[in-house]
Amino acid sequence: MKIIVDAMGGDNAPLEIVKGALAGQKHWGVDIVLTGDENAIRGALTRCGQPEVPTGMEIISTSQTVEMCDDPATVFRRKKDTSMGVGLTMLREGQGDALVSAGSTGALLTGATLITKRIHGIRRAAMAPVIPTTTGQAVLIDCGANAECTPEYLVQFAYLGNFYAQQVLGLAKPRVGLLNIGAEDSKGTDLQKQTLARLRQAAEEGHLHFIGNIEAKEAIKGGCDVIVTDGFSGNILLKTMEGVGSFAGSALKGMFKKNLLTKLAALAVMPGLNDFKAKLDPNKVGGTAFIGIARPVIKAHGASNAEAIENAIGQAAAFARSGLIEKIEENVNLMKIEH
Amino acid sequence: MKIIVDAMGGDNAPLEIVKGALAGQKHWGVDIVLTGDENAIRGALTRCGQPEVPTGMEIISTSQTVEMCDDPATVFRRKKDTSMGVGLTMLREGQGDALVSAGSTGALLTGATLITKRIHGIRRAAMAPVIPTTTGQAVLIDCGANAECTPEYLVQFAYLGNFYAQQVLGLAKPRVGLLNIGAEDSKGTDLQKQTLARLRQAAEEGHLHFIGNIEAKEAIKGGCDVIVTDGFSGNILLKTMEGVGSFAGSALKGMFKKNLLTKLAALAVMPGLNDFKAKLDPNKVGGTAFIGIARPVIKAHGASNAEAIENAIGQAAAFARSGLIEKIEENVNLMKIEH
Structure with a gap:
């Protein structure tokens, strides 16, 4: 190798x-x-x-x-x-x-x-980082390579992400979700509605374990293993995660630096804090695969x-x-x- | 009243x-x-x-x-x-x-x-929550009322958000940013590119303090006071914030519940923790204005x-x-x- x-x-x-x-x-x-x-x-x-x-x-x-x-x-x-x-x-x-x-x-x-x-x-290569979720991790595909997408691109991303989760992350039957602004079938733009229909068909034919639309909040809770989206929305999700992660980090830092007592408290929870930081640390996660x-x-x-x-x-x-x-x-x- | x-x-x-x-x-x-x-x-x-x-x-x-x-x-x-x-x-x-x-x-x-x-x-009413940022708060407009937008809608959202920040939040000269997947003028889809040109013109004419494209991460750091976007991306941003907030919350809970020492540590930082929670608590923030x-x-x-x-x-x-x-x-x- x-x-x-x-x-x-x-x-x-x-x-x-x-x-x-x-x-x-x-x-x-x-x-x-x-x-x-x-x-x-x-x-x-x-x-x-x-x-x-x-x-x-x-x-x-x-x-x-x-x-x-x-x-x-x-x-x-x-x-x-x-x-x-x-x-x-x-x-x-x-x-x-x-x-x-x-x-x-x-x-x-x-x-x-x-x-x-x-x-x-x-049709298009996608950028697919593995992002942390409350319960584990998920493949986010695409996160910025393709700002403008067609339903065909998104269908392909669903398969690409699915195979990545299977072959690289070792999941037998990854739960594939379509990022949307609500769980109902009527949500989103034409892009999401047309993609949803295609992915439902792929699920009926047994090719994907497609669970339907998923909201960003549910995705981050660990509601699916592969988050399918256009590169624009995927980038917003990824960068918002990074932003809120660093927001929480600086809030915590301020909280623990207040006085001697809080500094001692920081020592007590240091291992837990480090685990949490590592989970959100891009250096630990490695890089983003181009699929x-x-x-x-x-x-x-x-x-x-x-x-x-x-x-x-x-x-x-x-x-x-x-x-x-x-x-x-x-x-x-x-x-x-x-x- | x-x-x-x-x-x-x-x-x-x-x-x-x-x-x-x-x-x-x-x-x-x-x-x-x-x-x-x-x-x-x-x-x-x-x-x-x-x-x-x-x-x-x-x-x-x-x-x-x-x-x-x-x-x-x-x-x-x-x-x-x-x-x-x-x-x-x-x-x-x-x-x-x-x-x-x-x-x-x-x-x-x-x-x-x-x-x-x-x-x-x-043309369209927008949903405009005030979201917490690392340094304060920002108006997010739109966050889900209009999944599909035209440049004209976004230009209107920029003005609506600007006036809301002035009249309701009391900011003299709100910094208006266009949510995008990079700061450069070439980033995003046609929607962002056309909107950017219109908003630059509005800035030149002295109507808005428009600062250009802004990435989600910078927006959450407090890089602008009004985040202009279509309802789809705005919803992804908002729901991702909620998701990561609750992710951080449950990670913190786990961290402090580990043993007697960490429970004592929790007591020491409780005021700071409560401030942080309150900042992200939708019950404290109130509601979302329809503008x-x-x-x-x-x-x-x-x-x-x-x-x-x-x-x-x-x-x-x-x-x-x-x-x-x-x-x-x-x-x-x-x-x-x-x-």
């Missing part, structure tokens, strides 16, 4: 990326290809106490980097030798089993689509530290081992809507 | 509604009209220690109730004598200054639109207890006193888009 890591992507590149790659190699027993500026990568390795490139790790030197300000639509035409673009090309050509990048989301999505390509028959691309691509958080990269590498290896892409390919005919 | 209260709406009607009306009358110094089943209301008054209808309170007897299962689109044609419908008719006819109901949201919205009517020139209707209508939470009704009555009185509707009427020409 060989994981390609874009060493130049993210706010903390290359040092934290390289550090995470070293940890990930050890933790998950995988080989690593680092793409990026060779001098910078070697410098980072040295700072990690590794003056030599370790066995099972190689550097593919590139001269350019995708910057956050680069236009995703044109960057790979303008810059032919970026750490991200070269990594995606290697992935397409089988010189690695999965790719991890903490670089620009838009560029990674465009690059994955244009260079690595979608699975044949899949629908012909090879496994994991987008790590832009602010990823070494731990986040280590976890994203583990997630990439699990994705590559899962047989998810083969499963999607076998079932792609179910996901087609006749026009 | 006379507030009409739908005594039969909500999960806890009529007892909690009547109890809240008594408390609201006293707290806010307003007269109250209770619409609903006279016997049931008198029974509730008796249970509140008021065998006689108090001075400044009257009962308008109605024989029917809008049920949650009633179709909002047809209920007021089928049932001519409901507590909600009669209340809205009285409101239109000036037999009260504002109306509070904890009944079906869909029916109240339809009834307010069909019976009490919109302000002339306003764009020609008279003030407040939707109280379906699960409202007496305290929630008391607060919603205060909010209704503040709305009625604020001059908001007059302000909207004076400025309605700014909100028109030529077709």
Whole structure:
């Protein structure tokens, strides 16, 4: 198993990326290809106490980097030798089993689509983070790759999320819900109403365990395992979770910092507090899978530290081992809507 | 100041509604009209220690109730004598200054639109709750009345929310933001892009303090005072907040219940915990204003207890006193888009 890591992507590149790659190699027993500026990568390795490139790790030197300000639509035409673009090309050509990048989301999505390509028959790739819920976790698909969707996209997302929950998260019969502003069939826009009808049909035919519309509040309570939605609403849900999580965090901090007594109280509940924080910590969760691309691509958080990269590498290896892409390919005919 | 209260709406009607009306009358110094089943209301008054209808309170007897299962689109044609419908008719006819109901949201919205009517020139009424943010509060407009929107609706929501923040919340120059999946101008769907251009123009003309696109996470951090969005995304934001709030609540409960030490810790931070809970408690916040209707209508939470009704009555009185509707009427020409 060989994981390609874009060493130049993210706010903390290359040092934290390289550090995470070293940890990930050890933790998950995988080989690593680092793409990026060779001098910078070697410098980072040295700072990690590794003056030599370790066995099972190689550097593919590139001269350019995708910057956050680069236009995703044109960057790979303008810059032919970026750490991200070269990594995606290697992935397409089988010189690695999965790719991890903490670089620009838009560029990674465009690059994955244009260079690595979608699975044949899949209309749009989706971003599918695994989000924490009160009772466990759920796949949120899509969370921002596709602001504007058709019913066919959403039907495909339902299948993609379902197979991800089965193959990668190990759920036998994931409960698939359509994010909506009420549980009744009449709720939402035409997009939700048409998708609902299609997904009910898929459920009747035994292809999905579709539970109908689900409100955001119920989804976060753990009401389903796969939350199907357009990228606009999915992004609102995800970013609201992050916002309220940090809101609660700062409220708690204020609460415990008040006086000596509350500071002692903080010590007593520290393990519980840390569990709670870890549950909402993007560095622990790893990255966001791009589903629908012909090879496994994991987008790590832009602010990823070494731990986040280590976890994203583990997630990439699990994705590559899962047989998810083969499963999607076998079932792609179910996901087609006749026009 | 006379507030009409739908005594039969909500999960806890009529007892909690009547109890809240008594408390609201006293707290806010307003007269109250209770619409609903006279016997049931008198029974509730008796249970509140008021065998006689108090001075400044009257009962308008109605024989029917809008049920949650009633179709909002047809209920007021089928049932001519409901507590909600009669209340809205009285409101239109000036037999009260504002109306509070904890009944079906869909029916109240339809009834307010069909019976009490919109302000002339306003395309759609919006639901605009005031939500807590890390640094204070913000008006979220719309949060579910209009799942499908045009740029013109959103431009109107921006003005309506702006005037609400000025007239009711007392902000001199509210920061108005357009909810989007990124801050850049290119983000979102055509709806956001077209609305952004219109709102920028309104800002240039000095009508709004428009700050551009805002992500959900930044909005919850307190990045703006008025969050403009379609009802679908607004509902996702609101319900996600509720979901994560209750997620955090149950995580905290578990954390503090672990052992004797953590229970003692809970005692130490109890005041802070209660402040935090109160901030997210819908009963404390009151209700959601319907903005764009020609008279003030407040939707109280379906699960409202007496305290929630008391607060919603205060909010209704503040709305009625604020001059908001007059302000909207004076400025309605700014909100028109030529077709």
